[in-house]
Amino acid sequence: DQQVKQNSPSLSVQEGRISILNCDYTNSMFDYFLWYKKYPAEGPTFLISISSIKDKNEDGRFTVFLNKSAKHLSLHIVPSQPGDSAVYFCAASDNAGNMLTFGGGTRLMVKP
Amino acid sequence: KAGVTQTPRYLIKTRGQQVTLSCSPISGHRSVSWYQQTPGQGLQFLFEYFSETQRNKGNFPGRFSGRQFSNSRSEMNVSTLELGDSALYLCASSWDRLNTEAFFGQGTRLTVV
Numbered sequence: 198d199q200q201v202k203q204n205s206p207s208l209s210v211q212e213g214r215i216s217i218l219n220c221d222y223t224n225s226m227f228d229y230f231l232w233y234k235k236y237p238a239e240g241p242t243f244l245i246s247i248s249s250i251k252d253k254n255e256d257g258r259f260t261v262f263l264n265k266s267a268k269h270l271s272l273h274i275v276p277s278q279p280g281d282s283a284v285y286f287c288a289a290s291d292n293a294g295n296m297l298t299f300g301g302g303t304r305l306m307v308k309p
Numbered sequence: 310k311a312g313v314t315q316t317p318r319y320l321i322k323t324r325g326q327q328v329t330l331s332c333s334p335i336s337g338h339r340s341v342s343w344y345q346q347t348p349g350q351g352l353q354f355l356f357e358y359f360s361e362t363q364r365n366k367g368n369f370p371g372r373f374s375g376r377q378f379s380n381s382r383s384e385m386n387v388s389t390l391e392l393g394d395s396a397l398y399l400c401a402s403s404w405d406r407l408n409t410e411a412f413f414g415q416g417t418r419l420t421v422v
Binding site for chain 1: 315352
């Protein structure tokens with residue numbers, strides 16, 4: 198039973214345009230969400246997070262939106278750059294906070 | 310400030326052997342957790358330690374075990390290795406709970422032949 202799903206395995210966008218990566222979850226106990234970027238053979242790099250008490254969090258080019266009623270979150274990258282090309286994972290934790298449940302990842306390709 | 314350090318980076322073992330992987334968390338971080346990444350199963354939670362105590366455990370067989378030392382360094386052990394244990398093993402550290410920005414190491418790539 199996949200509690201966190203990223204339904205798009207891959208996404209291709211043009212440099213300078215917006216990248217939107219989506220993530221859905223089923224467990225209503227999740228109250229904290231994180232996005233990670235990962236290159237092959239390396240560990241995930243933390244990008245941005247959001248608590249369930251918020252619906253938006255921004256950090257530079259990265260914005261995460263949370264829609265609790267739809268159990269959906271998205272990561273917006275504006276403007277997209279070729280260096281953003283990587284696999285992006287969303288992750289969720291409940292208020293106990295001692296484990297992360299990951300989605301399957303979305304491979305983002307930003308074309309110059 | 311040094312990041313999360315995992316050793317070794319690469320490891321090749323034979324079926325039936327056992328292996329120990331090491332993780333040194335970011336200085337001051339007391340929570341260390343372990344994840345397995347495989348192409349088919351994605352990133353799956355193994356276990357989490359805080360102040361030398363296991364707080365949570367994922368759905369893995371008893372061949373997978375871990376421990377944490379007083380300096381917060383952690384080790385995970387896999388006994389009686391199977392081919393399916395080939396994976397990237399990732400360690401993450403955070404100050405307390407994982408929902409306070411968990412930082413990952415580069416991982417140990419284990420190949421079982």
